[in-house]
Amino acid sequence: MSRSGSTALRNPKVAKAFEEMDLFESWGTGLRRIRESCAALDLPAPEFLEIGDMFRVNLFRATLGSTDPKTDLKKASEKQTDIQGEILNLLEDNPYLTRNELAAQLSLSRTTIGTYIGKLRQKGLLEYVGSARTGHWVVKG
Numbered sequence: 001m002s003r004s005g006s007t008a009l010r011n012p013k014v015a016k017a018f019e020e021m022d023l024f025e026s027w028g029t030g031l032r033r034i035r036e037s038c039a040a041l042d043l044p045a046p047e048f049l050e051i052g053d054m055f056r057v058n059l060f061r062a063t064l065g066s067t068d069p070k071t072d073l074k075k076a077s078e079k080q081t082d083i084q085g086e087i088l089n090l091l092e093d094n095p096y097l098t099r100n101e102l103a104a105q106l107s108l109s110r111t112t113i114g115t116y117i118g119k120l121r122q123k124g125l126l127e128y129v130g131s132a133r134t135g136h137w138v139v140k141g
Contacts, residue, residue, distance in 0.1 A: 043060060
């Protein structure tokens with residue numbers, strides 16, 4: 001499948017809901033973000049297939065040289081923790097960084113940064129204080 005394509009809106013109500021929840025950046029970026037997320041987690045590249053009028057994505061598990069799935073999962077988890085640590089370090093140095101700026105500095109998509117920030121907030125390690133325009137991040141713990 002080619003890397004360029006068209007966006008076919010199949011369910012406008014779901015698309016509108018996702019847009020309002022800020023779950024996508026712009027039309028036509030989903031496949032790129034899937035590739036970026038796999039790369040960020042050191043996973044094999046996904047496979048995109050068009051089968052008639054259907055579309056299928058094959059995602060592959062990590063092959064980290066171990067035959068033990070628990071070891072593989074631990075290594076993938078460590079990679080996520082490393083990225084979260086980098087985000088916390090950057091925000092300690094500059095609490096006014098935006099998601100776009102973090103994404104640029106870490107070579108990740110804005111959505112991937114948002115996912116990591118959500119995890120850090122759930123763990124109580126990160127809080128956003130103030131308005132969307134003038135607020136800042138507070139690193140805790």
